[in-house]
Amino acid sequence: MRRTCLFLALTLGLANAAWAAKPAPSAPKTQTVKTLDGKFMFTLPAGYTVNPLPPADPKSDAAGAKGMMYMNEKERRVVVTTELPIPKGGHAADNDDEFLTGATAGFIKQQATALPDFKKTAEKRMTLRKLGVERIDSTATMGGGATMTTTFVAGSGQSMSVVQVISRASDPTGHAAMVKRIVAGQ
Numbered sequence: 001m002r003r004t005c006l007f008l009a010l011t012l013g014l015a016n017a018a019w020a021a022k023p024a025p026s027a028p029k030t031q032t033v034k035t036l037d038g039k040f041m042f043t044l045p046a047g048y049t050v051n052p053l054p055p056a057d058p059k060s061d062a063a064g065a066k067g068m069m070y071m072n073e074k075e076r077r078v079v080v081t082t083e084l085p086i087p088k089g090g091h092a093a094d095n096d097d098e099f100l101t102g103a104t105a106g107f108i109k110q111q112a113t114a115l116p117d118f119k120k121t122a123e124k125r126m127t128l129r130k131l132g133v134e135r136i137d138s139t140a141t142m143g144g145g146a147t148m149t150t151t152f153v154a155g156s157g158q159s160m161s162v163v164q165v166i167s168r169a170s171d172p173t174g175h176a177a178m179v180k181r182i183v184a185g186q
Contacts, residue, residue: 092155095132
């Protein structure tokens with residue numbers, strides 16, 4: 001679980017950097033996003049540019065992680081997807097209560113340590129197309145501004161996935177619409 005927490009810390013740092021990053025010149029109309037061999041997937045609407053996350057140090061606890069950062073400059077919204085091997089050769093069933101409980105507890109602890117004003121506002125377990133997913137809603141200051149974040153944690157086989165939607169706190173309607181789109185698999 002320690003390795004999971006370290007990877008999630010890396011993910012958070014990359015998401016924070018997204019606010020300062022410049023998007024690619026043009027954004028495709030729509031993009032299908034898949035993790036865990038397509039077991040967790042959704043479509044982003046027009047306006048999102050995509051950039052790969054930098055690879056983790058092969059000697060770090062996040063070795064083998066891969067991810068993408070999707071940015072919508074106009075909406076000031078970022079969607080970050082990451083996938084990595086479960087630490088210590090671990091394995092998760094597609095709806096694994098023990099895995100989700102441990103990964104979520106580690107993630108929340110890491111967030112509270114990394115972000116002084118982190119506040120978990122909700123937590124919910126759900127099943128999306130037979131895949132167990134833990135949803136964590138939170139608020140914090142990132143990139144110099146107040147944000148709301150919805151994080152989805154899932155595991156399948158020897159991989160885990162973290163999908164984060166990060167929005168300005170002043171746009172709860174847009175944030176909720178994106179979260180609803182992900183939950184619906186649209």
